[in-house]
Amino acid sequence: MSNKVMAYCGSYCYSGKNKGITVFDVDVESGSMEPRCEVEEYNCSYIICSRKKNVLYAVSEYGVTAYTVLPDGNLERINARRINGMRGSHLSISMDDRFICVAGYHDGKCTVLHIRDDGSLGHIKYQFYDRGYGSVAERTYRPHISCVRLTNDQKYLLSADSGIDQIRVFRFDEHNEELEQVSAIRCQLGSSPRFFRFSPDGKLLYLIYEIKDAIEVYRIEDNGKAPEFTKLGEVSTTAKIGDISQTAACAMRVTKDGRHILVSNAGENTVTMIDSDPVNGDLRFASSLPISGDYPKDISLFPDDRHLAVANHASNEISLFKVDYENHLLVMNGRNIKVEQPNSIRFVTIK
Numbered sequence: 001m002s003n004k005v006m007a008y009c010g011s012y013c014y015s016g017k018n019k020g021i022t023v024f025d026v027d028v029e030s031g032s033m034e035p036r037c038e039v040e041e042y043n044c045s046y047i048i049c050s051r052k053k054n055v056l057y058a059v060s061e062y063g064v065t066a067y068t069v070l071p072d073g074n075l076e077r078i079n080a081r082r083i084n085g086m087r088g089s090h091l092s093i094s095m096d097d098r099f100i101c102v103a104g105y106h107d108g109k110c111t112v113l114h115i116r117d118d119g120s121l122g123h124i125k126y127q128f129y130d131r132g133y134g135s136v137a138e139r140t141y142r143p144h145i146s147c148v149r150l151t152n153d154q155k156y157l158l159s160a161d162s163g164i165d166q167i168r169v170f171r172f173d174e175h176n177e178e179l180e181q182v183s184a185i186r187c188q189l190g191s192s193p194r195f196f197r198f199s200p201d202g203k204l205l206y207l208i209y210e211i212k213d214a215i216e217v218y219r220i221e222d223n224g225k226a227p228e229f230t231k232l233g234e235v236s237t238t239a240k241i242g243d244i245s246q247t248a249a250c251a252m253r254v255t256k257d258g259r260h261i262l263v264s265n266a267g268e269n270t271v272t273m274i275d276s277d278p279v280n281g282d283l284r285f286a287s288s289l290p291i292s293g294d295y296p297k298d299i300s301l302f303p304d305d306r307h308l309a310v311a312n313h314a315s316n317e318i319s320l321f322k323v324d325y326e327n328h329l330l331v332m333n334g335r336n337i338k339v340e341q342p343n344s345i346r347f348v349t350i351k
Contacts, residue, residue: 003349003350003351004349004350005034005348006023006025006026006347006350007024007058007345007348008021008343008345009311009318009341009342010053012341013042013044013341018339018340018341019039019040019041019057020038020039020040021039021044021058022038023036023074023075025073028303029304031302031320031333036074037074043060043061044343045073045343046089047059048092048100049348050097050115050119051097053077054068054069055119056132057121059089059102060092063088064083064091064100065077065080065121066079068119069350073348078120081121081122083111083124084127084245085107085127086106087106088113088143089103089104089148090103090105090147090148090195092147094150094281094287095113095153096154098115098174099121099150100112101157101159102149102250103143103145104145107129108131109127109128110126110145110159111127112125112126112157113125117185122175130143130145130159143161145160146195148198151197151198151202151206151227153222155171156169156171156172156227157169160193160196160207161193163260165186165189166179166184166185166186167184169226169227169336170182182226185207185229187209191209191211192211192212193207193208194249195207195250195251197253199254200256200257202220204217204218204281205217205220206252206254206276208249210250212213213238213248213265214237215235215283217232219232226276232281232282233282235285237249237265237274237288238270246267247265247267250298251264251296251299253296253299253300257278257305260273260274260325261274262274262299262301262308263290264291264297265296266295266299269291269296270290270301271288271296271308271310271321271330273287273289273323274286277288291310291330292312293314293319293336294313295311295312295314297311297312297313298345299311302347303349306322306323306345308320308322311342311344311345313341313342314345317339318345320337321333322333
């Protein structure tokens with residue numbers, strides 16, 4: 001690959017040993033990362049890059065910060081915007097780079113910010129709080145919005161609430177002043193839907209559950225009034241049999257061809273590989289292997305989809321692997337990289 005590739009890791013700063021964002025030079029062919037510098041962004045819990053790969057967005061303590069990705073891979077701060085709530089936990093960007101969605105786990109709030117043409121953050125377009133009660137005391141007893149995304153066609157906004165066990169579906173029309181809820185996926189009580197992604201063509205929804213420790217796949221069909229979700233299948237995200245109360249599915253990645261899904265599991269500290277049919281939605285559990293770290297809070301595939309980085313939040317390190325899809329193996333690829341309390345990793349190809 002001739003284009004320059006960088007990696008950016010967002011971290012908490014409670015220990016005082018890091019600044020918030022660590023910048024890495026990446027060698028895709030060898031699957032290695034070399035720390036270059038740090039950027040000060042206190043308690044950065046999530047980062048994401050624009051579709052054009054020229055602007056990086058980071059959750060800050062009270063909102064979101066935008067950075068220009070310079071030609072050499074360094075970051076230059078553009079601006080920041082508050083979200084009128086507690087620190088966000090997840091970010092996603094619309095397909096046209098015009099809106100950024102912020103999920104609020106701590107206060108059950110969803111915020112959608114406008115993105116200006118130059119990549120800077122604009123005004124708050126939409127915001128709402130979820131209401132209701134969960135079913136598991138001291139874990140999912142109140143709203144916790146853990147993931148928010150726009151569908152690929154940007155007609156709908158989906159919001160996963162792991163506290164009240166629902167995926168709320170809103171019609172997204174930037175010309176309206178308020179979001180209109182048009183549907184919902186009501187999940188099993190106590191299952192805690194945590195995170196979802198769409199298939200590359202946008203026709204399938206993959207949803208992982210934190211407490212249920214499972215991944216479900218749904219076909220998405222739009223009848224013009226509201227999307228319809230048909231459940232096609234479900235597989236476990238762990239190979240553990242029996243008591244899974246100490247295991248929690250955390251993060252998920254889908255390969256570019258849609259044929260493989262990787263899920264990280266805290267507690268047992270593994271990454272599970274699932275084979276997927278991107279056409280009919282069939283899922284097949286393939287393997288679940290240890291990742292030589294504690295609390296794999298996030299995982300990220302290198303641009304070649306053949307190497308994997310795992311952010312081990314509790315053991316303060318990033319572990320690297322070669323991914324063998326044919327034999328369903330993860331092979332350690334060098335020593336772990338020390339990073340304090342890593343939360344989120346993103347690879348960016350600079351063109």
